[in-house]
Amino acid sequence: MRFYRIILICVLLAGGLGLRAGTVRLINGKSFTGLVRIDDENHLIVSGAKGEKVRVPLAQVGYASFEPPENLGALQAGAPLPGQGTGLLGAYYSRPSLKGRVVYRIDETVNFNWGMDRPMFDVNRDYFSIRWLGEVEAPVSGTYTFYLNANDGGELTVGEELKLGQFDEDAGFVTKGKMQLEAGKRYPLTLDFHDNYGIAHVRLEWSGPGIAKSPIPRRQLYPRLPGAENIGASRGLLGCYYRNRFFYGDVKARVDPQMSFQWDKGPAKEFPADNYSVRWMGQLRADRDGQHRLHIVCDEGVRLWLDGQLVVNEMRNSVRQEFSPVMSLEKGRRYDVRLEMVNRAGGPLLKMEWTEPGRPRAVVPADNLHATMEPPPLPANVETADLSRTLGVFTWGGSRIVRGIVSADDSTVRFVEDSQPRRISTINVSRIVFQPIPEKFIGRLTDRRQGALLKTGEFVEGKFHSVTDGSLRLDSVLLGRRAYGLLDVLAIQIEKPAPKPPAKAQFVAHLEDGSIFHIEGCRPDEGQLHLDDPTVGEFSIPAGELVSLDRIERE
Structure with missing residues (x-):
C-alpha cells in the first residue's frame, strides 16, 4: 500500500474549487508549475506562466500544491526568486541553558537526528544546548507555516511576530506557527535547542506558496553573529578568534578563504600579537580519489581533526614545524574539518597545504573548503511515524x-x-x-x-x-x-487496530490541528467540506482546515 500526496491548502467555494497557484508533480516524476485548479473529480488543470494549459488526470498525480502567494502576477511573470544564503550559525554549548564551552559552526539546514550519539564529536551526548542564529528569506510573498520538531525542547523566534516552542524532558514535541513573509525580505531567526537525557533530534521545516513541507533550504537562510565579518561566504572555513589561549569568551568570527597566514601584528584588527587562539570549522572536499597528504606548517600549537579523527595533536609546539598526516579521500565527498591553533609568544605562521594524487603540493584552494556543514544523512527509519x-x-x-x-x-x-x-x-x-x-x-x-x-x-x-x-x-x-x-x-x-485502512477509504485527509482521517471522499458545500470516514462516520469541517489529501494506492 502506498500514499501519494495531494496538498490542498485552499479555499473551497460554493459550487467548486477556485483558481490557485502551485506545483503539480506526477507519479512518474514529471512536474508542472503555475496556476492549479481542480477541473472535476478526476482532473487538475495547470495554467503556466505563458498561458499554456495542461489537463492532468488525478490518478497520475503524486503531489499537488494549491496555496497561493499574495501576488499571483509575480508568480506568472517568472519563477520565485531563490535566495543566496548559506545556512545558520550554530553555537553548540557543552551545558544546558546555553552555558559552558561553546563551538561555532555554520549549518546548512537544521535537520538532525542524533539518537543517542553526540551532536559533535567532543560535545556531550546528553545535557547540551544549541543556539542557531540567522535570517530567513522567503522566495515568494505569502503565508508561511514554520514547523519545529524537537526532543527534548526548543524555542523558535522569527521576526517580531512568531514565537513557538516548549520543553518536554521526556518525549519532546512537535509544534507549528504561521506568519506573513514578503519575498526578498530577510527576517531575524533564532532557534534554541535543549537536550536533557536520552534520544535527541531537532528539525526546522516550513511550507508556503508552492512549497511543500520540508526543511528550510540553505539558500533561504543567512548566518549572523554580532561583530562577525563575511560569515555569509560559502568558500573557506569559519574562523573564530579568541583573545585568550583557551578558546573561551567573546569571539570574533569571519570566513577565511585559505589557511595561509603570516600574522606579524596579530590575526585581526584590535587583536593582540600574542596570547590568542583560533578555531576553524567547515568541510574539505576532495577532487580525486586516493591518498592525500596534508601539510600543516606552524610556529606554535596546532590541532587538526579530519572527519572526526584527530590527525595532528601538537598543542605544545613552540618552533616552526611541519606535520603531514596521510588520509584516503573520496572524490566529491565532503569531510568535516576542525583546525585549532594557540599563540603564546608571537609565532605568526600557519599554513594548510596538501598533495593530491598526481598533483604538486599547494595551499588547499578556497573552492575545496566549505564554510558550511552539510548535514549528515538521516537514519533510514527517521520518517517512520510511531x-x-x-x-x-x-x-x-x-x-x-x-x-x-x-x-x-x-x-x-x-x-x-x-x-x-x-x-x-x-x-x-x-x-x-x-x-x-x-x-x-x-x-x-x-x-x-x-x-x-x-x-x-x-x-x-x-x-x-x-x-x-x-x-x-x-x-x-x-x-x-x-x-x-x-x-x-x-x-x-482498547482494541487491536487493523493492519490496513478500511477497504472503502480512498484518501488520507490531514487537517490543520493534526487530525488524520481515512475517507471515501470529500464534498464541498458553501465553505464546508463533508468528509466520510468509515470508522468515524460523516461529518463536516471548515474548508480551510484541510491541509492535504494522500491517495491510497493498494497493492
Whole structure:
C-alpha cells in the first residue's frame, strides 16, 4: 500500500474549487508549475506562466500544491526568486541553558537526528544546548507555516511576530506557527535547542506558496553573529578568534578563504600579537580519489581533526614545524574539518597545504573548503511515524482525532463542544493517547495488550470502562475496577487496530490541528467540506482546515 500526496491548502467555494497557484508533480516524476485548479473529480488543470494549459488526470498525480502567494502576477511573470544564503550559525554549548564551552559552526539546514550519539564529536551526548542564529528569506510573498520538531525542547523566534516552542524532558514535541513573509525580505531567526537525557533530534521545516513541507533550504537562510565579518561566504572555513589561549569568551568570527597566514601584528584588527587562539570549522572536499597528504606548517600549537579523527595533536609546539598526516579521500565527498591553533609568544605562521594524487603540493584552494556543514544523512527509519507517540483518539482503521475528550464509556467517546466530529462509537476506537510518550516507554504500549500506560512507565492490564470526572476507570480480573487520574495516564489501549485502512477509504485527509482521517471522499458545500470516514462516520469541517489529501494506492 502506498500514499501519494495531494496538498490542498485552499479555499473551497460554493459550487467548486477556485483558481490557485502551485506545483503539480506526477507519479512518474514529471512536474508542472503555475496556476492549479481542480477541473472535476478526476482532473487538475495547470495554467503556466505563458498561458499554456495542461489537463492532468488525478490518478497520475503524486503531489499537488494549491496555496497561493499574495501576488499571483509575480508568480506568472517568472519563477520565485531563490535566495543566496548559506545556512545558520550554530553555537553548540557543552551545558544546558546555553552555558559552558561553546563551538561555532555554520549549518546548512537544521535537520538532525542524533539518537543517542553526540551532536559533535567532543560535545556531550546528553545535557547540551544549541543556539542557531540567522535570517530567513522567503522566495515568494505569502503565508508561511514554520514547523519545529524537537526532543527534548526548543524555542523558535522569527521576526517580531512568531514565537513557538516548549520543553518536554521526556518525549519532546512537535509544534507549528504561521506568519506573513514578503519575498526578498530577510527576517531575524533564532532557534534554541535543549537536550536533557536520552534520544535527541531537532528539525526546522516550513511550507508556503508552492512549497511543500520540508526543511528550510540553505539558500533561504543567512548566518549572523554580532561583530562577525563575511560569515555569509560559502568558500573557506569559519574562523573564530579568541583573545585568550583557551578558546573561551567573546569571539570574533569571519570566513577565511585559505589557511595561509603570516600574522606579524596579530590575526585581526584590535587583536593582540600574542596570547590568542583560533578555531576553524567547515568541510574539505576532495577532487580525486586516493591518498592525500596534508601539510600543516606552524610556529606554535596546532590541532587538526579530519572527519572526526584527530590527525595532528601538537598543542605544545613552540618552533616552526611541519606535520603531514596521510588520509584516503573520496572524490566529491565532503569531510568535516576542525583546525585549532594557540599563540603564546608571537609565532605568526600557519599554513594548510596538501598533495593530491598526481598533483604538486599547494595551499588547499578556497573552492575545496566549505564554510558550511552539510548535514549528515538521516537514519533510514527517521520518517517512520510511531502513532503511540502522537496525541489523540485512534480508530481501528488508523484515523486520529485530535480533539478534547469530555467523557467516554463503553458505547461512545464524546468530544468538546463545537468539535467535528462530536462523538465516535467506542467500538471503533483502538487507542487514546492523553500525553506525549517518552521514548523509553514506547515499547510498553503494544497492540496485543488491553490496559493503561501510566506516567511512571508501568503498564496496567485491564478492560476500558470509562473516562469521566478527570479519571480513567479500568476493569481487571485480579484487581476489579480501579480509577487513575488522567494526569497520571499516558495512554489507554482498547482494541487491536487493523493492519490496513478500511477497504472503502480512498484518501488520507490531514487537517490543520493534526487530525488524520481515512475517507471515501470529500464534498464541498458553501465553505464546508463533508468528509466520510468509515470508522468515524460523516461529518463536516471548515474548508480551510484541510491541509492535504494522500491517495491510497493498494497493492
